[in-house]
Amino acid sequence: MIEQVENPILEVHDLTVAYGNKPVLWNADFSIPKGKMIGIVGPNGAGKSTLLKAIMGLIPVASGFSKILTTNLKM
Secondary structure, three states, rough: OOOOOOOOEEEEEEEEEEEEEEEEEEEEEEEEEEOOOOOOOOOOOOOOHHHHHHHHHHOOOEEEEEEEEOOEEEE
């Protein structure tokens, strides 16, 4: 189980993205504490850009949600 932080700047819960019937990112679940610098690393095609686009609401999600501070981001 992922440990959730208190008063996070960003929360992502069970975020899944699919293109058509093909899931490309599934069950992303994490929170980022305020004041921390993070990085997203991985090989080409791992879903880094898809994750960021889904968090920002630029692409639709199959399930899950993102929240920045206390604002739910509608997908």
